[in-house]
Amino acid sequence: MARCLRVLPALLAALSPMWSGCGGRLEDVARMRQCRSNMNTLATEQALYRATYGCWADSVDLLDGLAGRTEPLLCPSCSKGYEMSVDESGYTVECPSDNPHGAVVNGTPSWSEERPVSRGGSS
Numbered sequence: 001m002a003r004c005l006r007v008l009p010a011l012l013a014a015l016s017p018m019w020s021g022c023g024g025r026l027e028d029v030a031r032m033r034q035c036r037s038n039m040n041t042l043a044t045e046q047a048l049y050r051a052t053y054g055c056w057a058d059s060v061d062l063l064d065g066l067a068g069r070t071e072p073l074l075c076p077s078c079s080k081g082y083e084m085s086v087d088e089s090g091y092t093v094e095c096p097s098d099n100p101h102g103a104v105v106n107g108t109p110s111w112s113e114e115r116p117v118s119r120g121g122s123s
């Protein structure tokens with residue numbers, strides 16, 4: 001018992017750096033995931049729009065209408081709507097944030113697919 005009481009504070013001290021600031025980062029990751037999920041949704045709806053009308057939707061409003069959304073999708077970090085641009089090569093939907101979460105170009109995300117969480121930083 002006495003040994004336990006001596007070890008426990010050391011253990012807590014060793015663990016606490018992992019906890020401090022962790023909440024903020026986890027929140028950022030959650031927002032980034034939500035934002036990318038929104039962009040994937042818009043990309044899916046673009047494919048549906050093109051299949052239906054034979055052209056890309058040149059604004060997010062058109063996709064909102066197609067999906068029956070009453071509230072537009074917003075980036076959870078900056079609460080702004082997504083930017084849609086269309087040209088002859090296809091479409092781009094972009095995160096509007098000052099610290100953008102990425103973009104989807106013609107259905108291809110700019111970010112790499114999620115990897116399993118690796119322990120201990122870079123490898």
Ligand SMILES: [Zn+2]
Nearest residue numbers: 035075095101
């Ligand atoms: Zn975003």
